Amino acid sequence: xxxxxxxxxxxxxxxxxxxxxxxxxxxxxxxxxxxxxxxxxxxxxxxxxxxxxxxxxxxxxxxxxxxxxxxxxxxxxxxxxxxxxxxxxxxxxxxxxxxxxxxxxxxxxxxxxxxxxxxxxxxxxxxxxxxxxxxxxxxxxxxxxxxxxxxxxxxxxxxxxxxxxxxxxxxxxxxxxxxxxxxxxxxxxxxxxxxxxxxxxxxxxxxxxxxxxxxxxxxxxxxxxxxxxxxxxxxxxxxxxxxxxxxxxxxxxxxxxxxxxxxxxxxxxxxxxxxxxxxxxxxxxxxxxxxxxxxxxxxxxxxxxxxxxxxxxxxxxxxxxxxxxxxxxxxxxxxxxxxxxxxxxxxxxxxxxxxxxxxxxxxxxx
Amino acid sequence: xxxxxxxxxxxxxxxxxxxxxxxxxxxxxxxxxxxxxxxxxxxxxxxxxxxxxxxxxxxxxxxxxxxxxxxxxxxxxxxxxxxxxxxxxxxxxxxxxxxxxxxxxxxxxxxxxxxxxxxxxxxxxxxxxxxxxxxxxxxxxxxxxxxxxxxxxxxxxxxxxxxxxxxxxxxxxxxxxxxxxxxxxxxxxxxxxxxxxxxxxxxxxxxxxxxxxxxxxxxxxxxxxxxxxxxxxxxxxxxxxxxxxxxxxxxxxxxxxxxxxxxxxxxxxxxxxxxxxxxxxxxxxxxxxxxxxxxxxxxxxxxxxxxxxxxxxxxxxxxxxxxxxxxxxxxx
Numbered sequence: 124x125x126x127x128x129x130x131x132x133x134x135x136x137x138x139x140x141x142x143x144x145x146x147x148x149x150x151x152x153x154x155x156x157x158x159x160x161x162x163x164x165x166x167x168x169x170x171x172x173x174x175x176x177x178x179x180x181x182x183x184x185x186x187x188x189x190x191x192x193x194x195x196x197x198x199x200x201x202x203x204x205x206x207x208x209x210x211x212x213x214x215x216x217x218x219x220x221x222x223x224x225x226x227x228x229x230x231x232x233x234x235x236x237x238x239x240x241x242x243x244x245x246x247x248x249x250x251x252x253x254x255x256x257x258x259x260x261x262x263x264x265x266x267x268x269x270x271x272x273x274x275x276x277x278x279x280x281x282x283x284x285x286x287x288x289x290x291x292x293x294x295x296x297x298x299x300x301x302x303x304x305x306x307x308x309x310x311x312x313x314x315x316x317x318x319x320x321x322x323x324x325x326x327x328x329x330x331x332x333x334x335x336x337x338x339x340x341x342x343x344x345x346x347x348x349x350x351x352x353x354x355x356x357x358x359x360x361x362x363x364x365x366x367x368x369x370x371x372x373x374x375x376x377x378x379x380x381x382x383x384x385x386x387x388x389x390x391x392x393x394x395x396x397x398x399x400x401x402x403x404x405x406x407x408x409x410x411x412x413x414x415x416x417x418x419x420x421x422x423x424x425x426x427x428x429x430x431x432x433x434x435x436x437x438x439x440x441x442x443x444x445x446x447x448x449x450x451x452x453x454x455x456x457x458x459x460x461x462x463x464x465x466x467x468x469x470x471x472x473x474x475x476x477x478x479x480x481x482x483x484x485x486x487x488x489x
Numbered sequence: 490x491x492x493x494x495x496x497x498x499x500x501x502x503x504x505x506x507x508x509x510x511x512x513x514x515x516x517x518x519x520x521x522x523x524x525x526x527x528x529x530x531x532x533x534x535x536x537x538x539x540x541x542x543x544x545x546x547x548x549x550x551x552x553x554x555x556x557x558x559x560x561x562x563x564x565x566x567x568x569x570x571x572x573x574x575x576x577x578x579x580x581x582x583x584x585x586x587x588x589x590x591x592x593x594x595x596x597x598x599x600x601x602x603x604x605x606x607x608x609x610x611x612x613x614x615x616x617x618x619x620x621x622x623x624x625x626x627x628x629x630x631x632x633x634x635x636x637x638x639x640x641x642x643x644x645x646x647x648x649x650x651x652x653x654x655x656x657x658x659x660x661x662x663x664x665x666x667x668x669x670x671x672x673x674x675x676x677x678x679x680x681x682x683x684x685x686x687x688x689x690x691x692x693x694x695x696x697x698x699x700x701x702x703x704x705x706x707x708x709x710x711x712x713x714x715x716x717x718x719x720x721x722x723x724x725x726x727x728x729x730x731x732x733x734x735x736x737x738x739x740x741x742x743x744x745x746x747x748x749x750x751x752x753x754x755x756x757x758x759x760x761x762x763x764x765x766x767x768x769x770x771x772x773x774x775x776x777x778x779x780x781x782x783x784x785x786x787x788x789x790x791x792x793x794x795x796x797x798x799x800x801x802x803x804x805x806x807x808x809x810x811x812x813x814x815x816x817x818x819x820x821x
Contacts, residue, residue, distance in 0.1 A: 141738025165701065165821075166740070166779035196733055198762045199712075199721045210719060212764055214738070259719055278721045278760040279732030279744070333738060337771075343779030 126449050129153070129311060130288055130296060133304035137228060137283035139194020140214045140336045143167050146190040150307060150330045157314040158328070164347060168340040169330040173314065177323030182471060184463060185327045185350035185428075186313070187341055187417040188306035189334030189357070192299065193217050193441060195282035197229060200273055201262070207272030208262040209237070211282060215335030219255040221442045226285040227263055231276035236285060237265035286443045294449045295374065301445040303334070305435045305452050306356035309378075312456025317463060324351075324466045334417055341417035345424025351471055352390055354431040354462070355381075355418040356455065358447070359408050361436035372406055374436050375448040378455040379406040381432025385413035385422040389477035390431030393470070397461040403454055408434050429474055433458065490804070491647070493517075494659050495640040498649035501590055503557030503574045503633040504686045507531055509590075510553040514658060514680050521665040522678075532694045533680040540671035545819055548677045548700035548780075549664075549811070550691045550769035551657030551707070552684030555650070556793055557635040558587055560616070560628050567620030569595065569628055572611070575685030579611045581794045587634035593618050593627050594637060638795040645725065645801045652797035654684065656787050656804060657706035664811040672816055674702075681769055688736075691769035695776035702743065702819055703773030703782040706807065708789035708799065709734075709761050718764070724788050725800040727757035728807035731784035736767025737774050740781035742821035747783060750813040756806050761786050781821050785810055 132153075138146035147169040151161050158171040169190070175181050195217065199210040209229060213219075225239045241261050244252050251260070263282060265272065288298035310328050317326065327348045331340025334357075345353065361374040372379055380394050398405040413419050418432040435455050438446040502510035511533050519525055524536040533553070539545075556575035563569055585597045595616035599609045616634070620626035638650040649655070661678050668676075677698050682690035684707075695703065709729050712720030722729050730747045731739050751758040763786075774782035785807050790798040 141733065142741055144741075164779060165781055166774065168779075196762055198764075199719060212733075212762060214733070279730075279762050336738060337736065337775075339737075339775055339779065342775040343777070347778035 126308060126312070126453055127290065127296060130304060130308045130452070133307050134288045134298045134300045137230070138190055138192055139281045139283050140191040140333045142230065142281040143190045143332045147330060150190060153311050154314060154328065157318060164343065166339055166343050167332040168344050170344065170348065171328045173317060173326040175322050175324045175326065177468070181323065181325045182351040183325040183327055183348060184466060185329060185344065185348050185353040186310050186459060187329050187331050187344060187353060187355045187421060188310050189303045189332070189340060189417055190307060190330035191333055191335050192302065193335055194284065195227065197276060197278055197280045197282065199278060200269070200276060202269040205268050207267055207269035208264055209276065210258065211261065211263060212258055216441055218441050219257065222261055223256050225443055227282050228285050229263060229265060229276055230281045230283065233275060235265040235275060237263045240264050284443055291446065295446055296449060297444050297446040299443045299445065301437055301447050302358045302440055305358060305437065305447050309356055309435065309452050309455035309459065312453055313459035316457060316460035320460060320464045322463045322466065323468070324463065326463055331417055338417055338420035341420035342424060345421045345428055349425050350428055353421040353428045354390065354433060354459070355416050355421060356433050357416040358437040358440060359434035360440055361438045363438045372408065372436050374438060374446070375450055376406060376436060377404045378451060378458055379408040379434040379436065381408050381410060381418060381434060383410035383413055385418045385430060386432055387429035389474040390429050392477065393465070394431055394433060394458065394462055397458055397465055400465070401457060401461050403458060405458070490659065490663065491642050493662065494647060494656065497655040497658055498640050498651045501588065501635055502553055502555050502651070503635050504554040504683045505574070506590060506633045507553040507682045511680065514553070514662065517662050518665055518678065528694065528697065530690050530693050531682040532690045534694060535665065535678040537665070537668065537672060537676040539673055539675045541673055544673060544675045545701040546677065546698060547674045547702045547704065547815065547819070548679055548695060548698050548773055549661055550679045550681050550694070550703070550705045550773065551661045552654045552681045552690065552769060553658060554682055554685050555635055555653065555655070556685050557633055559633045560630050562630060563623045563626050563628065565623055567622050567626045569616040569618065571616055574633060576793050577611065578793060579614070580608050582611065582614050585795060586637040587616060588637040589628055589632050589634045591627065595634065636795040646798055647801055648796050648798045650795040650797065652789050652799050653708045653792055656708060656799055660706045660787065660804060660807045660811060663808045664815065667808065667812050669816055673818060674815065676815060684769055688767065688769050688772045692772035692776070695773045699777040700773060700780045703770055703780045704811070704814070705768040705770035705773065705784040706811070707768040707784060707786060708792055708797070709763050709786035710765070710792055711788045711790055714790060722759055722761050722788050724790055725802055726759045726788070728803055728810050729759045729761035729786040729788055731761045731763065731770070731786050734763035734767050735765055736771040737782060739770065739783040740821065743781045743783040746819060746821065747785070747810065747814055750817060751810050754809060754813045756809050756813070758806065758810065
């Protein structure tokens with residue numbers, strides 16, 4: 124499948140944190156032909172296992188890309204002269220400045236499309252003008268009278284944003300939920316490439332749940348699969364107008380490798396070496412204190428998992444016009460496949476060495 | 490049920506000091522359990538075994554601890570400076586009374602405050618137990634106290650200093666009494682410790698039990714008082730089925746099942762979306778490989794003040810809902 128079509132399918136499927144079943148179904152359909160088995164666990168994460176060619180017992184690498192996206196939830200149904208309106212709250216780090224004027228779907232007894240509306244600025248109390256809408260004065264209006272709305276919708280129903288994926292110029296694409304469906308697309312590309320590539324390790328690719336709220340799927344998948352190595356795949360703020368001056372995170376500049384407290388240096392180096400082998404340019408995303416991706420929860424699962432982090436550059440994160448470069452997504456997929464194909468039976472013994480004597484690395488080209 | 494509620498809510502049990510509450514609960518649950526144990530943290534774990542094959546492990550958690558204070562310093566004049574145990578708001582302190590484990594009563598005063606509209610931070614409050622010097626003060630640094638306030642029942646409304654979460658313990662005890670002799674699931678009722686300081690007891694218990702399904706019993710806030718937050722939960726409208734709070738999103742299948750059981754049994758109920766706070770359901774959700782976690786909430790006004798108020802009909806509804814969920818098949 125063309126990367127754009129793959130991404131379109133993934134991003135347009137609704138999957139607010141806590142209600143990812145529709146995305147899991149799509150991902151399972153995409154991954155099942157590429158792996159040996161798939162399973163959805165108790166919290167809703169989808170795990171796909173592709174067995175390696177090495178002798179048993181084989182080590183396992185876990186790839187974690189979260190399938191949830193930001194969303195909203197109904198907190199109250201309010202009545203205005205017989206017309207019903209939905210009051211909302213956020214699921215994950217929703218930026219309220221972007222809500223007014225969006226189209227959204229409430230997943231009640233049936234899916235109802237509505238608009239996020241509010242009073243025009245000129246009619247708001249003076250001190251509220253020019254501000255982001257608070258959840259106290261924003262409503263989702265699906266056009267139904269209160270009585271009918273109450274039959275179809277209840278407090279606690281999930282709300283997802285509705286936004287088609289579109290092409291911009293120059294291989295750029297824009298839409299909602301590229302955080303983190305771009306990474307699910309990259310993992311899909313990785314699994315496709317592994318069809319023609321020998322790898323000795325077992326690969327468990329997991330589409331995790333509730334990353335945006337609490338890393339639930341990463342905690343539980345790290346425990347359940349007890350991998351020898353884990354790599355989280357997520358998005359990073361790309362350089363753009365007003366964004367930071369990092370020279371390493373350029374849209375179209377290739378994936379970034381996370382570096383910091385939760386990253387095992389040997390996994391970082393393995394990713395870097397894989398990029399070198401592909402002659403692929405990669406950046407570095409320094410994050411001294413960690414948190415913010417599934418890597419945070421994976422690192423401390425069980426007795427501790429050596430964890431790496433790969434990030435796809437993204438502009439306008441957590442909005443409905445998240446923008447990525449298709450090349451970066453494809454490169455991320457190729458890099459993951461290369462990493463996996465290069466894992467051998469010396470990797471784990473060397474990994475301990477790496478931590479103890481980082482200056483003794485055999486093939487460091489610096 | 491009011492006698493049971495009174496005895497539990499008036500008991501001493503700040504986080505980390507739950508022994509007295511546990512001693513009250515243990516004899517009440519033993520007749521209804523196959524196995525009762527206390528783990529290293531102090532969680533009381535009450536097991537009721539399933540009748541069938543390959544049962545689901547269901548953990549039900551209600552926390553025994555309550556918020557309180559702890560002495561941090563005794564002044565030369567015998568006054569106590571103190572810190573909070575759990576979420577204690579400074580606006581709930583002045584003029585209040587606290588009681589220490591040994592029965593010592595203290596009243597809370599505050600440093601001079603010339604701005605009457607301002608509230609001192611907790612650090613500018615002190616406790617006066619009637620001592621005149623450090624030597625004759627019966628309280629030592631590290632001693633914990635709870636807020637002293639008698640239980641009051643007025644019509645359906647019940648007020649106490651520790652409805653959070655003794656009322657959840659009451660729901661669990663009452664459900665244990667009413668459950669049929671044989672149940673289809675392996676039930677682990679956990680009366681947990683240290684919830685108010687970060688759901689620590691339930692985290693340890695859940696990691697031991699590794700439940701398939703986790704149900705917390707706890708209080709939730711309401712939106713039905715003057716100038717309240719925008720929240721749909723109302724006192725007296727029945728137990729609330731939690732969909733989300735700031736710590737977790739409940740398992741959608743479990744939420745659906747709870748609603749279905751409530752509807753089948755004709756139990757008035759409401760849906761809960763809470764913007765602040767969390768419960769023991771959160772650590773259960775991420776324990777081990779993860780579990781289907783949810784919460785049956787008892788609506789409560791004035792949470793984390795000495796006058797937490799619930800409605801007896803909501804408590805009764807919560808018991809009925811829990812019994813309906815646990816005594817029937819759980820298909821998620």
